[in-house]
Amino acid sequence: MDKKLLDILVCPICKGRLVYKKDAAELICKLDRLAFPIRDGIPVMLEQEARELPADEEVTG
Secondary structure, three states, rough: OOHHHHHHHOOOOOOOEEEHHHHHOEEEEEEOOOOEEEOOOOEEEOOOHEEEEEOOOOOOO
C-alpha cells in the first residue's frame, strides 16, 4: 500500500484515520469497527463492501 495514498484516505463514514492491515489486505476504521478490502491493490471504500469487525477482534496499528 502506497504510504502517500494511505495518508490521504479516510473512512467514508466518519472521516477518521484508517489503519493498514497488510496480512488481511484491509484498511481498518477503529471508530466504526469496519474493514475495507483492498482488491488488486485498490482500496474499495464502499460501506456495503466493508466487513464489520467482531467485538473480540483486536484492532492494532
